[in-house]
Amino acid sequence: MEISVLIFFIGTLIILGHILSEVFTRTKIPDLLFLLIIGLVLGPVLGIVSPEMFGILGPIFTTISLIVILFEGGLNLTIDAIRSTFRECSGLTLLNYCGAIGITTFIVVLLSGAEPLTAFMLAIIVAGTSPSVVIPLVRQLKLTEKSQTILAIESAMDDVFSIVLLLILLQAYQLHKFSLLEAGETLIGSFVVAILFGITGGIAWSVIRKKVAFFNNIFAIPAIIFMLYGIIEMMGFSGAIAALVFGITLGNLPSFRDALQPVYNLDVKKIELSETEKAFFGEIVFLLRTFFFIYIGLSIQFNNKDIFALGLMVTLLLYIIRIPAVWLSIPRSTPVWDASVMAVMIPKGLATAVLASMPLQQGYPEGMFIQEATYAIVLFSIIINSLLIILIDKTAFSRIYRRVYQRFGG
Secondary structure (H helix, E strand, C coil): CCHHHHHHHHHHHHHHHHHHHHHHHHHCCCHHHHHHHHHHHHHHHCCCCCHHHHCCHHHHHHHHHHHHHHHHHHHCCCHHHHHHHHHHHHHHHHHHHHHHHHHHHHHHHHHHCCCHHHHHHHHHHHCCCCHHHHHHHHHHCCCCHHHHHHHHHHHHHHHHHHHHHHHHHHHHHHHCCCCHHHHHHHHHHHHHHHHHHHHHHHHHHHHHCCCCCHHHCCCHHHHHHHHHHHHHHHCCCCHHHHHHHHHHHHHCHHHHHHHHHHHHCCCHHHHCCCHHHHHHHHHHHHHHHHHHHHHHHHHCCCCCHHHHHHHHHHHHHHHHHHHHHHHHHCCCCCCHHHHHHHHHCCCCCHHHHHHHCHHHHCCCCCHHHHHHHHHHHHHHHHHHHHHHHHHHCCHHHHHHHHHHHHHHHC
């Protein structure tokens, strides 16, 4: 593809992204569905573009998308909202994640005859929700701050669970040894270290940004985030959680006023991010998510119809078990619209697609099966999520859901 054609194509996609975003605002038809379809048409269907054409830039781009989306999402989460939703968020995360692992492992072994370890690996990969999909989407759907916080924190926690547990399983497979105690320590350590670095980094950067000219530059923020993410990942902990917490810290500097002013004699208002800076990151997230979902569409393969059928079955079951998880964990005072959206908000995305390739890269015998099944689940989860959001917005469906929700959950 010529450079001039490629540049024209990129500009067209940016304009199209804005148009689709406006369509979503007016119709509630998620723009990510159209972007995914564009990727499918350009990639698997017509074969014009493939993920391999991007080489190493593909995985780098997807990782950068995750980091920036998590950071920008953290900017819009208040500490008060996090504190008030901690119980509900923890309950929803554990119920949905554990339930998803159990049902996926069972159905994959039953229908495909795969080894239990293979089914368990696949279940861990697809059990969580995707922050790169959830965070931008729930903001567009205009949920209450409390509901947005629950879904954002849940998706970030899911990512950490999936990444850490899969790495532990792959290591156990290679060493022929598994320690439950070691797994628990690794998981807790990943959260604690990432949170501490995220908070410390956010406060430290805020303190020095007005004293050093470079750090007062709007482009210094992405540099600091990438450095923080890289350091945490190299230490073997969760860079994703660190990026989220870094954003939460910068978005809640007034909450640290009492700690900052006596020590550094700083006026917190002078070191907060300006509205211009927040708007800048909002636009960056918009551009990244536009290309990210097209890239996901490019990455999906249609090599095995049986695996696609299995992927569809697993996805439907994941949506079914999501409903009782939401009923049992969220407050009864939650608006029906919010509860309805939360009950269908389990799309898979970046982390799921990235994790899908890890067993194959590590030489696991059924790695290709895991990867192809995961891609199918990613595709169906986004399609079903988009369709259900459209249905929820219709009056008839809302009445049915309200009756069911009030009968069993209220």
